[in-house]
Amino acid sequence: MRGGFYLLWLCVCLILFCAAASAEEGPTTNTPAGPPKAKSEPVEETLHGHKILDPYRYLEDSSNPDTQGYVRAQLTYTRELLDPLPGRNQIHQRLEQLLTIGNVGTPEIGGKYYFYTRREGMQNQPVLYVREGVNGKDRVLVDANQLAADGTISLDWWHPTHDGKYVAYGTSPSGSEMSTLRVIESATGRLLPDTIERTRAASIAWKLDDSGFYYTRLPKKGDVAEGQEMYNRHVFYHAMGTDAARDPLIFGEGRDPEDWPNVSLSNDGRWLLITVEQGWTKSELFLMDVNAGTPPVRITTGKNFLYGGDVYNGNVYIVTNEDASRYRVFRASAERPAREAWQEIIPQSDAVLQATTIIHGQLFGLYEKNATSLIKRFNENGSFLSDLQLPGLGSVAGVGGNWDSNEMFFGFQSFTVPPSIYHVEFNDAGTNAKAATKKNQQASLKPATLWAKVDAPSINPAAYEVNQVWYSSKDGTRVPMFVVHKKGLEKNGKNPTLLTGYGGFNVSMTP
Known part of the structure; x- marks a missing residue:
């Protein structure tokens, strides 16, 4: 659910909960015989x-006629189950009203340009906008x-040059996520004429002179x-x-x-x-030393742990x-990245470190504690500088900024605060951060300051209470849990309650 509008999600769940209750009021007719069966x-391989037998591998290929037929049969079965339910029109109208609320993404900075996505009204897809200057006029890109x-x-993903x-x-059609890469000025x-197929969830690393980029793609049939076409993701270079x-x-x-490789450049x-x-x-x-042209060298030791990172100023x-x-x-x-040469600069704390990013020569850490977000900043040696003041208890949806930028953005939301984008400047804004001087550190x-937010006129956040x-x-x-309800609700144990959780992919449910 991270990055979504949680209050909207809550309302949708309550509507569906009530719909299920109302469906029990009377029997329906023409009950389907059962779900369609997939052929084996x-x-x-x-x-x-070990020999592994997979009877449904073909269902991973959305272009396979058998897959498409199976999906159509499932959709027909779904309609046969849901269409007779009472109250569907009212639910549809309310969901349509809620879905017009839209969303806004955390901006990325590229030189004088600011890029971000926004979806409004009945738009099916978010739109990528660009503006010149932090307070410039939005233009559809x-x-x-x-x-x-x-x-x-x-629009599946996007990566601007520095x-x-x-x-x-x-971009990809019909939810396939099998992107076609294009480049726009x-x-x-x-x-531009550059077009690359099969770039699903592509990772892109542009060269600083814009002459080309490293990227990932899947093999062609x-x-x-x-x-095996959905496997074997490899890294290529495109001039x-x-x-x-x-x-x-x-x-x-x-x-x-x-293997699922991702790329970044120093x-x-x-x-x-x-x-x-x-x-x-x-x-x-x-x-990989790009200048030397030597093959990539493994710097981890093959242990069952997770690693990620960035290369900055030779480190x-x-x-x-x-x-x-x-x-x-x-x-x-x-120059000497072997495991025995690593130096711990930020030890483990009582909060979970989810990601780091280097902005203005400083290291920003996005943490989670008790299912709420924290942002801490350090200098490049790992010395703690300060906490970044957030609007309250909630979730940070993303942090945007570059190693040489004099400003940054972060997305914030909670159960009662719609997705909002905040802009932060460094007090020495206007100096050149490229040298990562001690002053910048x-x-x-x-x-x-608030830079953008989602308007939600159909929801009154002040009417809800969160504990x-x-x-x-x-x-x-001890496990934290958020309880959201209308203000003034009598807690007598008789209120219909929707309990939900999420148990996969190392993801917590946060405000």
């Missing part, structure tokens, strides 16, 4: 010496709603064995204006087909950091849960 097409009459082409001149972005909205079919392979050949453009996710409990880091900053379940930060020279922050309570799980672990 076994695919056998050997992994680590990519509107996926205009790409298909039924609004089913989505100077903001270009934006690489991906920010100043004019002109599409025929490049791998049948049934602008060249044929993408000739892009050189940088990383991934001969590795586990289920602030001087010399070092390419490749983070390879291997399931949800393990990842590896590889470092690799590594965030990991290695022997630290709440995560800590190491630093190592990019110690620069304080001005108070955050955090604790309960003990079976093993005695």
Whole structure:
């Protein structure tokens, strides 16, 4: 649920809860016989010496006619179940009203340009906007709603160059998430000829001179064995204006087909950091000297821990849960990145470190404690500087800024505060942060100011009350829980209550 409008979500759940209750008032007719059955097409493969049989591998391919037929049958079955329910029209009207509330994304800075997404009214897809100057006029850069009459082409991801001149972005049809990469010029909205297929959830790292970028993509049909097209994600390099079919392979050949690499470049453009996710409990880091043109070198040791990071001013900053379940930060020279040379600079604390980012030569850590967000800032040596003042108890949806920018953004929301974007300036704004001088390392922050927010006229947040309570799980672990209800509610144990939780992907349910 992170990044969504929680009050909207709560209202939707309550509406559906009431709908289920009303459905019990009377029987329906023409009850479907049962859900459609998927045919079995076994695919056998050997992994680590074990034969694995997958009878439904074909369902992973959304372009397969059998998959499409099965989905259509499921939709028909769903309609047969839901259409007879009483009160559907009222529910539809209320949901339509709530869904017009929209959303707003955390901006990214590229030189003089500011990029962010916003969805309003009945738009099916968010629109990517650009403005020149922090308070400049918004201009539409990519509107996926205009790409298909039924609004089913989505903007999946986007990555601006460091100077903001270009934006690489991906779109896909009908929820397939199989993106096509395109490049657009920010100043004019002109599409460049560079186009790359099969860039699902692509990771992009632009060169500082905008001459090209490192990226990830999946193989084309025929490049791998049948049934393997959704695996074997590899890293390539694309030089602008060249044929993408000739892009050189940088990383991934001969590795586990289920590897999921992501890429980032250092602030001087010399070092390419490749983070390879291997399931949800393990990842590896590889470092490549772009100038030398040598192959990427593994800097982790193959242990079952998670690693991520950035390269800044010749140092690799590594965030990991290695022997630290709440995560800590190491630093190592990019010239000597072997594990034995790592130095811990930010130890594990009582809060969970979720991510770090380098802005204005300072290291910002996004933490979670008791299911609410904290932002702490450190200098590049790991010395604590201050907490960033947030609007209250809630969730930070994202932090935006660059290593040399004099400002930053963060998204904030709670059960009673709609998604809002805040802008923060450094007190030495106007100086050049590229050198990461000692002055920049110690620069304080001005108070955050509201930059954008979602309007929700159909919901009155002041009418709701939120309390955090604790309960003990079976093993005695104290677990936080939020209770949201209308003000003045009599807590007599007789109120219909919707209890929900989330148990996967290392994700907490936060305000």
